[in-house]
Amino acid sequence: MPKIPECDRCLLYAQNPHIICVVHPTGVDGNSCLDFREDPNAESVEPWEPEAATYYNGELILQPNQRWTREEQLELIDTHPMFTGKCPQCQHEFDHDYTAWVHWDCPECGWMDDSV
Template structure:
């Protein structure tokens, strides 16, 4: 099957080894999927333009970056943002 990296984050992904998704059972052709619908519940407006050097007063927070501000470990975007942010790798906690 021709599963691509976006498949794991798509609403149509089947989460089974028997087929990739409901739209493309054997995976999208040519490694590109025009039917991708993000299953992520939160994300920065433009993750490609994120620049740590240009962080605003709150731009460092994981709700904007998706990563721990201390060790840069990514937080899951497949669940709603937590009320209390805590990194499982380094132990960083949000003081808010």
């Protein structure tokens, strides 16, 4: 039977394995129900979320393994020319169309990007 996630929190939910609810005994067609009524007594259950995973649109997505720690990632955002537009060593400003660049080597001081 096509039961949607909201059914468990609905006043009309039958709590029966053979009937979904009094209005839609066999379930609803689609991803939502126009007759949904929030049950104030329903238990609010947070979905379990393992480490290195996140829910997106109700689906659990595993995050890829990161080669940098969280602190290293934040430092990269604060200093890398891709985000700042400037060389982290000499503060030379790159051209304004720097968002399409792949290699970030500074022509002034010789700093070379080794993050790629």
